[in-house]
Amino acid sequence: MIDARIRSMFPPAGDVADRVDSHWQLLLVVGSVVWLVVVTAMLVAVLRRRRAEREERDDDVPGDEPGRGHLVVAFLGGVAPALIILGIMADSVLTLRDTGAATDASRAPVVVEVDGRQFWWEVRYPDHDVETANEIHIPTGQDVRIELTSDDVIHSFWVPQLAGKVDLVPGRTNVLTLHADEPGTYWGRCAEYCGLQHAWMRFVVVAHDAPEYAGWLEAQARPARSPDRVDDGDDQPGGDETGGDDGPGAGPDTEVAAGREIFMSSSCVYCHTIAGTEARGTLGPDLTHLASRQAIGAGVLPNDRESLARWITEPQDVKPGNAMPGTELDDDELDALITYLESLE
Ligand code: HEC
Numbered sequence: 099m100i101d102a103r104i105r106s107m108f109p110p111a112g113d114v115a116d117r118v119d120s121h122w123q124l125l126l127v128v129g130s131v132v133w134l135v136v137v138t139a140m141l142v143a144v145l146r147r148r149r150a151e152r153e154e155r156d157d158d159v160p161g162d163e164p165g166r167g168h169l170v171v172a173f174l175g176g177v178a179p180a181l182i183i184l185g186i187m188a189d190s191v192l193t194l195r196d197t198g199a200a201t202d203a204s205r206a207p208v209v210v211e212v213d214g215r216q217f218w219w220e221v222r223y224p225d226h227d228v229e230t231a232n233e234i235h236i237p238t239g240q241d242v243r244i245e246l247t248s249d250d251v252i253h254s255f256w257v258p259q260l261a262g263k264v265d266l267v268p269g270r271t272n273v274l275t276l277h278a279d280e281p282g283t284y285w286g287r288c289a290e291y292c293g294l295q296h297a298w299m300r301f302v303v304v305a306h307d308a309p310e311y312a313g314w315l316e317a318q319a320r321p322a323r324s325p326d327r328v329d330d331g332d333d334q335p336g337g338d339e340t341g342g343d344d345g346p347g348a349g350p351d352t353e354v355a356a357g358r359e360i361f362m363s364s365s366c367v368y369c370h371t372i373a374g375t376e377a378r379g380t381l382g383p384d385l386t387h388l389a390s391r392q393a394i395g396a397g398v399l400p401n402d403r404e405s406l407a408r409w410i411t412e413p414q415d416v417k418p419g420n421a422m423p424g425t426e427l428d429d430d431e432l433d434a435l436i437t438y439l440e441s442l443e
């Protein structure tokens with residue numbers, strides 16, 4: 099799950115990132131010029147001093163006579179740095195204004211609440227009753243207002259290609275704007291040391307064009323697909339309380355139902371929510387549409403059967419110090435449980 103792009107802000111992929119990029123270019127150019135001037139001045143000073151010493155020895159005449167030197171020193175040592183720092187400060191303030199958009203909620207039609215947890219990200223869409231984890235979907239070409247909170251320690255939200263870092267501080271809400279020009283997947287990570295698994299507190303931002311984004315939202319807003327629907331007779335013409343399990347496709351569906359039973363009768367329900375079921379825990383990620391996500395454990399493993407098996411049986415080996423305890427299950431139970439989790443699309 100490691101991707102080189104996770105560490106780089108290049109190439110910037112949207113308005114906000116472009117603004118950060120141009121500020122960075124300014125710092126690079128000014129910093130380079132200042133460095134060159136200082137190093138050159140140092141070299142000149144050393145060389146002149148040597149020459150002066152040599153001349154002093156040769157002529158026995160006292161060297162330095164005060165000249166325009168102090169003016170040069172006053173300018174290079176006082177006026178120039180003050181001007182440079184003021185200029186950089188002005189551009190920093192303007193960059194903050196352009197990238198923060200903290201006060202102007204109306205500019206951002208899409209609002210996403212992100213809660214930093216040790217060591218994963220809870221992601222909510224308050225206007226759509228959608229909750230997910232470690233994966234933020236946004237529409238392209240629009241400002242997205244990300245509202246950042248934390249209940250435990252300070253984290254920092256950073257998607258290098260899309261925007262700068264903003265801290266998640268317990269007791270307050272910080273805001274950041276994301277803007278992606280092109281559809282794509284952009285890596286993000288926690289950028290403030292927050293405990294043992296800080297390095298595995300990653301996430302992805304997936305940018306879609308508008309119709310695809312709407313489709314994603316709609317799918318996420320639905321309650322979990324449930325094997326009971328067959329028994330409920332809601333969707334199934336003629337399906338009655340009797341013998342739903344014997345219908346066509348009974349094989350996989352019975353395994354899904356068995357897995358669901360195991361989930362609902364295990365400790366899982368104390369920590370995880372699956373919308374449309376009695377599982378209502380909030381300590382861990384919402385699993386309603388787990389199967390639609392690319393990774394589990396905030397990027398530590400890909401989302402496939404083998405990884406789910408490892409994660410459920412030994413989460414403390416995979417990600418030592420995370421808040422999920424291992425669960426002992428026999429092979430059949432584990433298989434059924436995973437089949438159920440994989441049905442949660
Ligand atoms: C004590 C609380 C707790 C219990 C009990 C628990 N989990 Fe978790 N679970 C968590 C936490 C916390 C995480 C996130 C860990 C992280 O990424 O740092 C998690 C993550 C997961 C994930 C990965 C989700 C994602 O999107 O990254 C799956 C799948 C999962 N748990 C399944 C289960 C199953 C199945 C059970 C029952 C056998 C279970 N959990 C029991 C707390 C719990």
Ligand SMILES: [Cu+2]
Nearest residue numbers: 288290292296
């Ligand atoms: Cu962290």
